[in-house]
Amino acid sequence: MSVLQSPSEARTVAARVVGATKLYGRGDSAVRALDDVSFEFPAGAFTAIMGPSGSGKSTLLHCLAGLDTLTSGQVCIGDTDVAKLSDGELTLLRRNRLGFIFQTYNLVPTLTAQENIVLPLRLGGRNADPEWLAQVVAAVGLADRLGHRPAELSGGQQQRVAAARALVTRPEIVFADEPTGALDSRSSGELLRFLRHAVDEYGQTIVMVTHDPVAASYADRVLFLRDGRVVSQMTEPTADRILDAMKGLGE
């Protein structure tokens, strides 16, 4: 928790799901991707979501981020009930209050790194705060790559551009879905250190889906899912403890 947060932002919960249930398909063949999940994501903290493949991690993240809707239950970003928002309001929510890092294909190929980073601001007709931009760019170590297009950047660099973009609007929460999934271990380390840095230095809230125990070990707290249910939690995780826990889940 950062002492820099103003009183009005001094919420302790950045996002909350209550009784979240998501069904795919209908009738007997319906898949229960989320089954009555309730959880509060603490503000200013780095939360990792783990679980075996198909356990509902991505589904949970997408529903949290307003990219997908629940079958039943509630999702709140801050005080905002996501289900009550129209498509336009959801778009503005994503643009102004959320940040995203996907596993692949994070960048618009026609735009330079710099243009990709400031894209959410430009979409809102705003200009970047130059100091903040410089700070973020320096932190991801991309100062000399800003004029390059995605095709001219390595996978790790691309993911760091995406991370910078996710942070540039100073969003309430950054959602990351397996951001290191396609990276080698060195690039993964760079990206994860940067995310950790954002939490520690700027009080950024981050929710990250991963199945890599090493990646999850950068988080403050790990949430374990199986078959769409929350099965356990862990604070101050280490890679070894996570690995053990995962074994317990049957991975």
Next chain:
Amino acid sequence: MFTLTLKGLRARKVRLFLTAISILLGVAFVSGTLVLTDTVKAAFDQLYAGLTQGTDVTVRATSAFSATSTLQAGKPLPASLVDTVRQVDGVAAAEGSLTGYALMLDKSGKPIQPGGAPTLGAGHTTDPELAGGFTLRSGRAPQAPGEVVVDAATARKYSYQPGDTINIIFESGGQRRFTVVGIAGFGKADNLAGATLATFEMTTAQQLLNMTGQYRQIDVRGKADVTPAELRSRIAHVLPAGLEAVTSAAVANEASKSIQSALSMFTKIFLGFAAVSLLVGSFIIWNTFSILVAQRGREHALLRAIGAGRRQILGSVLTEAVVVGLVASVLGLALGLGVAAGLRGLLGAVGMELPSTALQLHARTVLAAFAVGVLVTLVAALAPAWRATRIPPIAALREAAAPVRDAATWRLIIGGLLLACGVAGLTRAISADSQTAAAALGTLATFVGVLMLAPVAVRPLVRVLGAPISRSVTGGLGRLNAARSPRRTASTATALVIGLALVVAVTVVASSIKASVGDVLDRASRADLILKADSQFAAGVPAGVADKLRTLPEAGTVSEMRWGMAQIGAATTPVAALDPATVDQVANLGIASGSVGALGTDGILLSADVAKAKGLTVGSPLTVRFAQTGDHQLHVIGTFTDTTLIGTPYVVSLGTYDANFSDRLDIAVLVKAKPGVSTAHIKRLAATALAEYPNVAISDANDLKDTQRKSVDQLLGMVYVMLLLAVVIALLGVVNTLALSVLERTRELGLLRAVGMTRRQVRSAVRWEAVLIAAVGAVLGLILGLAFGAAFSRALASLGIVTVDVPIAQPLLCAVIAALAGVVAAIAPARRAAKVDILRAVVAE
């Protein structure tokens, strides 16, 4: 492989249809034109077959060549010949007949002038069988001098019934009043190929039509035991020189041929428009297939990797092209029937009424539709299909995005050379008169050069054109996307370039013509009044008009001009006739050598250009063949430079005309007022004097300029409608390209939506992209069109374009509208882009 292709096609029905549309319209135009031609021909064939029914052989004057005008058909023959023919063994009946000029007036006194068909007067045939399809529908035959039978179409349209009085104008003597005693039809038709017909008792007809004691032809029916051919040869034996006997079958055949040749100009024009839309369409096909092949690069590579041969890949792409072509052909053919009906209506609207019959769909039309549709599609898809076979199997393993290839060097070199040659040609055409070849070759080379260089020009063009919108985020994205695949943008825009360049060039030429009209007339005419028939379809004004004007004391000089067809060398060409004594007072022919006064009865005046081309000088002999009188050796008495008033490079005297043509209709009568009489005054006097000639338009110089400008505008309007089709097809191409691009960018669009792009912004970005693609086409089309138009205006100086006027506002407006039409083209693709499912897009597959 084949089933795979077909499965793929079924999954892409909408795309298939959109692609087919681009060729469909061209196919529709081709088949529509053919259907119309066949329909018209069938209608006339039916009509003539009906008319000649009951007549086996026709006797008439031999014609040195077949003149197109009905009124100038053949020299009259003596009435006494009928008895000679009757005595021939095997003749059952023979009767003389005659036709000439007779213009009926409606009940309010306005002339009844059909478009494109003559106004005929004729003697009423008494033998019902010889009359063929011509039969009385009501009333009776004319028996007294003041009686007339009117064709059923005229009677119906202008509500004439037996007992009504009707006024009719003849070549001489002004209006006469008749009583309608009967209404006649032609078989099932109400009139003869659109012509109006008034029939009179035979002797009266001979007087009215200036053919006392004469007939135009003799119709003969044989006894049952003689064949028409045998009868024809028996009659031929008794005929004096200069006359011939022909079977009815031959007459009907001639008529059918002349109808076809009259239609051939329209056929050519319509097929020309069809060619333009097919050209535009083929660019779209080429582009669409290029995109499809690029998008399926991985699929093809995978197929290659698992063992498909190059030939199979080629086959699968070409199969798709054939299916697209077949769809376009079938739909185009169906639409073609509609087009034919529409064109018939259009011809009717401009006054060319055609006899009606069911639309004729011949096997040839179906064949042509399929050949055109499938071949054009196949040829256009050939290059992309070839490219598809070049994909190495290893590409299946590489990253999806196909590398953007830079334009090949050879392309740049050849394109640059062509463009340079083209510009040189156009410059030459613009800087000197009548460089037709330079203009044509320059246009072609410039065009092909620009096509080849377009992919290189797209990036800078889009950057410049898109500069004003690049500040907005959607405008900026649109700009980037428009320049993303320069080849794709270039070939999409090219379709629009063709359409727009044509529109702009035509506008420039039309504007030059309009600007020239005034100058030309001021230079060529010295007359205060020019009188012409008020319908462009009328054969002329009766000679009585000039006679009447001569009675006005205020009219200083009245000089008439006539027109007739003659054969000079191999060509059938109009020859003008004028009065050598007075023409100098009313017109300035720009005499270069010799003098008009020397025309006499065996002289001919030539335009300086024609004289030079034929290597003739004053005194040279020139053989002219007239339809009625055969070959005459005239000699050149001079040359002149200004053909604009006369409209033909050959001029003879009125005396020569009268000796070789039987009609007495003036194409124009020019009047110069006595000194001190104002134009307005003489115009008023002429109007009063010619009250009984409502078919005459009295114009001073300004009226005439207005009329000519208006007729240019009218023509322009029709050309625009046709060319608009090409522009619409080009815009369909923009739709197609955008739709494919949107499909290709699903993930990117999803990403944009995920990071906060609203649907409205997505639509806006696609719209800007469309506008920029269209703008590239519009700008290139505008520039090329202006250059082509200026070059052709100058090249056509000999047609009377003395001033080259390059309008800016109107072409610019066309270009802006074309660019903005991109917004319309973007509607469907933009909507689709906005609907992209974010999750599907961002979740890694």
